[in-house]
Amino acid sequence: MPEKHLTAPPAAADKNISVSNWLRLVRVYNLMCKELRSRLKEQSGCTLPQFDVLAQLHRFGRGMTFVELSRELLVTSGNLTGIVDRLTAMGHVTRQPDQRDRRVIRVVLTPGGADLMEQLLPRHSADLEDLLHALSAADQQALQRVLGKLRVSLQSVG
Amino acid sequence: MPEKHLTAPPAAADKNISVSNWLRLVRVYNLMCKELRSRLKEQSGCTLPQFDVLAQLHRFGRGMTFVELSRELLVTSGNLTGIVDRLTAMGHVTRQPDQRDRRVIRVVLTPGGADLMEQLLPRHSADLEDLLHALSAADQQALQRVLGKLRVSLQSVG
Numbered sequence A, B: 001m002p003e004k005h006l007t008a009p010p011a012a013a014d015k016n017i018s019v020s021n022w023l024r025l026v027r028v029y030n031l032m033c034k035e036l037r038s039r040l041k042e043q044s045g046c047t048l049p050q051f052d053v054l055a056q057l058h059r060f061g062r063g064m065t066f067v068e069l070s071r072e073l074l075v076t077s078g079n080l081t082g083i084v085d086r087l088t089a090m091g092h093v094t095r096q097p098d099q100r101d102r103r104v105i106r107v108v109l110t111p112g113g114a115d116l117m118e119q120l121l122p123r124h125s126a127d128l129e130d131l132l133h134a135l136s137a138a139d140q141q142a143l144q145r146v147l148g149k150l151r152v153s154l155q156s157v158g
Helices: A002-006 A012-044 A048-060 A066-072 A080-089 A111-131 A137-157 B002-006 B012-044 B048-060 B066-072 B080-089 B111-131 B137-157
Strands: A093-097 A105-109 B093-097 B105-109
Touching (some): A012 B137, A048 A080
């Protein structure tokens, strides 16, 4: 029954490819973070988690609560209060009471923080394009498709 | 000159695919870490960085110096001394002077630590296989190929 053979459970070789892919993904993630971290530091003096907070605030526009921020952050949230304190000291964000419920605090970009992001975001896109330059259009599309499939599957696990 | 058009610099759509792929990679990495973290905790009481140290020690066999360990770790090294202290308290590792140069300290697995890894590594492989189950063999091969290419390219940047 050759059909049965074709749908047999993954053999040792397939098990190894999952481990291999995870190790490659971790290495690529770490190498990308290292490179983005150093470019970002040079461009703005910001760390990756600081940039992540600024990027979410820029994306959402009208300020975010700490709960909303921690839900949206890409990089590990770590000490979010400390990151926001530091960004406040740098003049990029400020804490404001919510207009409808003044007990709720929203973190908002200052005009200077918004200007900074207008400068940084195109450079960040260009940096990512540069870091992925080795991939052909077909490679990029394959990566997008496979990672998209994996993300959907993993979101249903959690 | 249609040929020229075909090899033109990446347009806006291609720039966006780099950003999209980075965001997908970060999400997948975080979702995988979250899931592996909780499974590992349940299986062994270990954190991901602790498991990472144990896995490297298991792979190298005859103990590693702190410098060797920090070079090989997959997850952020963070506070390596603290991780090794905690693993020592758990009875999984011990510090030993190097046999040739007693000023050098090597971290080695205890027999109990080695037994633990013999149990954990197959479960970790099975967990990875499970987390990547949504990918077909062709998807896995595409991911392996594209991430491999990207890893080589990024290693030459750093």
